[in-house]
Amino acid sequence: MAKTRSDSPEEMVQKLLAGDRRAAARTITLMENQSEKNNQVMKLVYPHAGKSMVIGLTGSGGSGKSSLINHLIRRYRDQGKRVGVVAVDPSSPFSGGALLGDRIRFQAHSMDDGVYIRSMGSRGYLGGLARSTSDVVRIMEAMGNDVVIVETLGAGQDEVDIIHVAQTCVLVLTPNMGDDIQAMKAGIMEIADIIVLNKADLDGAILCLRSLEATIQFAISQREDGWVSPLISTVASAAKTEDLQGINELMKTIRDHQEYLHESRAIDEVQAKRIEQELGLVFKDEVQKFIFKGLKGTGKKRQYIKAIFEGRTDPYSVVEEVLSTFLKVGAKVNETSGSKKHI
Numbered sequence: 001m002a003k004t005r006s007d008s009p010e011e012m013v014q015k016l017l018a019g020d021r022r023a024a025a026r027t028i029t030l031m032e033n034q035s036e037k038n039n040q041v042m043k044l045v046y047p048h049a050g051k052s053m054v055i056g057l058t059g060s061g062g063s064g065k066s067s068l069i070n071h072l073i074r075r076y077r078d079q080g081k082r083v084g085v086v087a088v089d090p091s092s093p094f095s096g097g098a099l100l101g102d103r104i105r106f107q108a109h110s111m112d113d114g115v116y117i118r119s120m121g122s123r124g125y126l127g128g129l130a131r132s133t134s135d136v137v138r139i140m141e142a143m144g145n146d147v148v149i150v151e152t153l154g155a156g157q158d159e160v161d162i163i164h165v166a167q168t169c170v171l172v173l174t175p176n177m178g179d180d181i182q183a184m185k186a187g188i189m190e191i192a193d194i195i196v197l198n199k200a201d202l203d204g205a206i207l208c209l210r211s212l213e214a215t216i217q218f219a220i221s222q223r224e225d226g227w228v229s230p231l232i233s234t235v236a237s238a239a240k241t242e243d244l245q246g247i248n249e250l251m252k253t254i255r256d257h258q259e260y261l262h263e264s265r266a267i268d269e270v271q272a273k274r275i276e277q278e279l280g281l282v283f284k285d286e287v288q289k290f291i292f293k294g295l296k297g298t299g300k301k302r303q304y305i306k307a308i309f310e311g312r313t314d315p316y317s318v319v320e321e322v323l324s325t326f327l328k329v330g331a332k333v334n335e336t337s338g339s340k341k342h343i
């Protein structure tokens with residue numbers, strides 16, 4: 001069988017902008033495979049991104065994020081909106097990692113052209129998961145999705161970084177998990193625009209709501225923007241549809257927060273923060289790539305490792321030394337060649 005010619009970055013992005021889902025899938029895979037073409041593709045994607053509403057849902061595994069997202073997708077589809085979902089969780093039913101029953105609930109969306117779901121799995125990404133997720137969200141924006149929903153586990157720094165791509169951050173907690181304390185530690189409480197107590201059907205939900213109210217008061221007082229994060233209780237999964245709770249309220253609260261962002265112009269700052277983070281992630285990644293490329297074939301990397309191993313130096317001193325050398329050389333290169341896109 002003849003091997004088909006692989007598309008150029010221009011061709012791929014053109015197809016993706018026209019809504020070609022296979023082109024989108026290929027583009028994202030390219031990124032996951034740490035291809036050299038990645039930056040070229042992202043440069044072409046970027047001018048078309050940034051027009052979507054980006055919502056983040058974060059919380060522990062099993063708190064009900066995917067179940068809530070499932071309802072949100074349906075509601076937004078009913079409004080005729082195109083929806084993209086990025087699930088940064090290998091156990092997500094979106095990635096087929098969950099129980100069969102859960103997987104079936106999500107399958108309806110896979111037949112719908114207006115829904116594009118991508119899970120980020122657990123493989124190692126060059127530049128880290130935060131950068132890859134940020135790039136995938138940009139791709140989903142460029143595809144013309146009105147809403148992009150990001151699901152992440154609310155655990156470590158990587159997740160806090162990821163949630164910064166969202167304009168509206170929803171923290172999902174459950175009764176009897178001690179989540180409130182964990183969330184406070186991770187600093188997620190302060191950045192949560194909406195706090196959801198899911199599984200409100202479980203015992204202890206009312207008690208948990210009370211104790212959460214106090215915690216939220218404190219978190220709100222730490223915020224500078226004046227938004228008072230509402231607390232909503234929900235039931236995202238129940239045997240009977242009429243036992244579901246709080247989904248409409250969650251939809252309305254997301255809309256309220258979006259309206260607040262746009263009316264107060266706080267949206268500009270949210271977008272600027274996202275760009276600042278994006279810039280940081282790309283810098284970190286590219287500087288490392290640049291340095292390692294420069295060291296390649298010189299045998300220096302091995303020497304450094306050996307020296308650190310033998311206790312003659314440490315990673316901090318090595319990085320300092322290498323950076324100062326490279327930045328001097330890099331500055332000279334820039335003086336002569338200049339950049340293609342002037343600011």
Ligand SMILES: Nc1nc2c(ncn2[C@@H]2O[C@H](COP(=O)(O)OP(=O)(O)O)[C@@H](O)[C@H]2O)c(=O)[nH]1
Nearest residue numbers: 061062063064065066067198199234235236237
């Ligand atoms: N009792 C109860 N179970 C729920 C609720 N929401 C989700 N679940 C169940 O909790 C489990 C984990 O839900 P999932 O949405 O996959 O959580 P995620 O890991 O945060 O995405 C699933 O078995 C759901 O059916 C709820 O409101 N009440």
Ligand SMILES: [Mg+2]
Nearest residue numbers: 065066092093
């Ligand atoms: Mg999930």
